[in-house]
Amino acid sequence: MVTLQLDRELRIIFDKKAVFLDSSSSSDIACITHAHLDHWGGASGLVMMTDETFHILRARKVRINNHITSNYGEAVAPLENIRISSMNSGHMLGSCLFKIDTPSEEIVYTGDLNTVETILEKPAEAVEAKDLLIEATYGAPLYKFGPRECIYAQITKWIVRTLKDGFIPCFKVYTAGKAQEIIAIVNNLLNVDVILSPDVYKVSLVYKKTYPWMSFESINSINTNEIIRNGEFVYVTASMSARVFTPRRTKWAIATGWAVSTPFPQFDAAFPLSSHADFKGLVDYVEAVSPERVITTYGHSITFAKFLRNLGYKALALEEKQRVQL
Numbered sequence: 365m366v367t368l369q370l371d372r373e374l375r376i377i378f379d380k381k382a383v384f385l386d387s388s389s390s391s392d393i394a395c396i397t398h399a400h401l402d403h404w405g406g407a408s409g410l411v412m413m414t415d416e417t418f419h420i421l422r423a424r425k426v427r428i429n430n431h432i433t434s435n436y437g438e439a440v441a442p443l444e445n446i447r448i449s450s451m452n453s454g455h456m457l458g459s460c461l462f463k464i465d466t467p468s469e470e471i472v473y474t475g476d477l478n479t480v481e482t483i484l485e486k487p488a489e490a491v492e493a494k495d496l497l498i499e500a501t502y503g504a505p506l507y508k509f510g511p512r513e514c515i516y517a518q519i520t521k522w523i524v525r526t527l528k529d530g531f532i533p534c535f536k537v538y539t540a541g542k543a544q545e546i547i548a549i550v551n552n553l554l555n556v557d558v559i560l561s562p563d564v565y566k567v568s569l570v571y572k573k574t575y576p577w578m579s580f581e582s583i584n585s586i587n588t589n590e591i592i593r594n595g596e597f598v599y600v601t602a603s604m605s606a607r608v609f610t611p612r613r614t615k616w617a618i619a620t621g622w623a624v625s626t627p628f629p630q631f632d633a634a635f636p637l638s639s640h641a642d643f644k645g646l647v648d649y650v651e652a653v654s655p656e657r658v659i660t661t662y663g664h665s666i667t668f669a670k671f672l673r674n675l676g677y678k679a680l681a682l683e684e685k686q687r688v689q690l
């Protein structure tokens with residue numbers, strides 16, 4: 365018998381062994397889907413992740429005691445009768461979804477996933493499975509992001525106009541993933557330098573191993589002095605506290621899927637650039653996997669499960685049940 369449990373940490377329990385999913389574990393094994401810190405959980409036992417996730421977490425000063433690498437398409441058997449494979453989830457560099465096979469069940473856990481191609485990442489792979497445990501961050505119909513190219517066009521237009529008006533365009537975004545997507549947009553679509561806060565710079569150096577064409581400088585580098593004097597650059601940081609360019613004027617933008625539903629009055633611009641699938645992306649992903657049962661979790665999980673039930677799926681939100689026997 366296999367049990368899914370969310371009461372303290374998300375985990376699959378099989379034959380008294382636990383596979384922790386993006387949550388902390390001091391025993392058995394924890395599968396970490398990507399290098400966002402809310403998915404790390406501080407695991408002190410054996411951890412499974414891709415090589416890229418490992419290096420990004422290390423760049424973010426996360427201490428990892430004991431890990432095994434699982435790259436896309438590879439399967440490992442870290443516990444008796446449990447085989448775990450990883451595939452691309454499209455969310456950020458190195459992000460993966462896990463397929464967990466036991467003698468009686470096959471479960472796909474998506475972690476955070478994105479179903480559209482971005483300037484850096486391929487869309488999530490649809491992996492056939494009997495049970496699908498899917499994130500539902502934007503699992504409500506109002507979350508519709510539109511074509512990626514249009515959002516990129518809005519961002520580049522804003523940067524050009526901001527520079528023309530004599531301001532420095534500054535982005536406050538996630539240190540890992542979103543920051544590098546902004547860098548890639550500027551590198552590919554504009555002829556403007558990019559300067560990064562030190563934390564974003566460290567993670568971007570890991571990205572540069574996969575994308576050697578990426579071009580950026582750290583705010584702490586001596587190379588940036590002249591760029592800052594010229595005033596023609598984009599600044600990317602995870603924190604608005606670093607208003608480093610006074611007396612030169614700045615304008616601030618945020619890039620997040622929540623821009624669809626939430627006003628951000630403290631920013632000059634808000635772009636609905638998300639590393640997650642929107643509502644339609646989630647529905648399309650479920651249809652592509654075509655599972656016997658769907659368990660939704662995170663964000664709008666209850667709304668999303670209800671919508672899937674109306675489509676005829678056997679679906680429930682883990683947040684409603686906390687414990688599900690498969």
Ligand SMILES: [Zn+2]
Pocket residue numbers: 398400403455476
């Ligand atoms: Zn994430």
